[in-house]
Amino acid sequence: MSTSAVSYAGWMESGTTQAREQSDGSAEAAIAALVETYAGTLYRVAFSVLRNAADAEDAVQETYLRVLRHQAQLSEIRDARVWLVRIVWNVVLDRKRRAKTKPETDDVSELERVLPAAGQSAEQRVASAQHHAHVLKAVEQLPAKERAVLMLSAFEELTSVEIAQVLETTESTVRSRLFRARNLMAGLLSHERSGR
Amino acid sequence: MSGKVEERSPLEATLRMLASAPEPEGLRERVHARLAVAAKARRRWWQGWDEVTWQSLSWPARVGAVTALGLLLAAGLSVYPVRVSQTGEAGSHVSAAHGEPAPIAPAAGAVGSAANSSGFQTSGAVRVPPTLTPLHVPAAPKKRIKRAAGVAKTAAAPVADASKP
Numbered sequence A: 001m002s003t004s005a006v007s008y009a010g011w012m013e014s015g016t017t018q019a020r021e022q023s024d025g026s027a028e029a030a031i032a033a034l035v036e037t038y039a040g041t042l043y044r045v046a047f048s049v050l051r052n053a054a055d056a057e058d059a060v061q062e063t064y065l066r067v068l069r070h071q072a073q074l075s076e077i078r079d080a081r082v083w084l085v086r087i088v089w090n091v092v093l094d095r096k097r098r099a100k101t102k103p104e105t106d107d108v109s110e111l112e113r114v115l116p117a118a119g120q121s122a123e124q125r126v127a128s129a130q131h132h133a134h135v136l137k138a139v140e141q142l143p144a145k146e147r148a149v150l151m152l153s154a155f156e157e158l159t160s161v162e163i164a165q166v167l168e169t170t171e172s173t174v175r176s177r178l179f180r181a182r183n184l185m186a187g188l189l190s191h192e193r194s195g196r
Numbered sequence B: 001m002s003g004k005v006e007e008r009s010p011l012e013a014t015l016r017m018l019a020s021a022p023e024p025e026g027l028r029e030r031v032h033a034r035l036a037v038a039a040k041a042r043r044r045w046w047q048g049w050d051e052v053t054w055q056s057l058s059w060p061a062r063v064g065a066v067t068a069l070g071l072l073l074a075a076g077l078s079v080y081p082v083r084v085s086q087t088g089e090a091g092s093h094v095s096a097a098h099g100e101p102a103p104i105a106p107a108a109g110a111v112g113s114a115a116n117s118s119g120f121q122t123s124g125a126v127r128v129p130p131t132l133t134p135l136h137v138p139a140a141p142k143k144r145i146k147r148a149a150g151v152a153k154t155a156a157a158p159v160a161d162a163s164k165p
Helices: A002-013 A019-050 A053-069 A071-076 A080-099 A108-114 A122-140 A144-153 A160-166 A171-195 B011-019 B027-056 B059-087 B108-118 B147-163
Strands: none
Touching (some): A019 A053, A019 A071, A019 A080, A019 B011, A019 B027, A053 A071, A053 A080, A053 B027, A108 A122, A108 B011, A122 A144, A122 A171, A122 B011, A144 A171, A144 B011, A160 A171, A171 B011
């Protein structure tokens, strides 16, 4: 916190003493606090969809830039975490749509990088990464709505109510989509296992 | 389930692995740095006129700018009353003053007699829609109801009844 506190202090100090500047300054301070608190969560949400570290970081930055652009609304936000996750989710989906490229499920090295290193040899890590890539390939075959719920359900920070808020739907819809997604995934994975 | 979504493996293991991916070092610093640039650009946009442009002008340039603005205002104010008097209403683009009266069609009788005399006299006639010169149709004469016969018919019946024993 200390180094980043210094770095964001710089971009707030340059304001003048005018009233508008003061309100801007307080909003910027609030955004700086949001960066400190939620940047990690937003990065993980972005990474789960894009599966690329650089793209995920870009998405996080774009999210905070959007927040800066709409800083006047900050005081109206009740749950900043859910609000930010919703923004990053939309940013990520926009990027995916624009790029029209599927996530790099075949890029095992990218998955290998995020695997926990504890107690695994290099070969085990590669095998584990390949397994995860295989599962993620099956996830990509799910319908978009079911896939979205399944991906967000993996985040411990998000309850099903919050997932519903992010996806702008109801909690019961989230539950039914999750149920459907898991059934579909079970079918897909068992089908591929029997096909081998 | 109580608010929290259920877990399952091995799908869950993969998804959890993605959801707990470590963030890159210096992520927050880079976000702050990018926000700093964006915030500065926003401020420059806000303050573009009053701080950067105006203060960078020398005194003669400032006097010139104020004079030009004053001249523009004076020109605008001098044109405004003329325009209002012409149009009758400020900001209106429709001329209120009427020019020449609308052409009127020749009388029906005159046209008819001219046509009878030479055959081509109506070629120059101007067709004017009746909306411009409304036709004055005389009121239709009221029909007279033959009341006498009707009264007689209704009056005859009681007399006939009275004659009966």
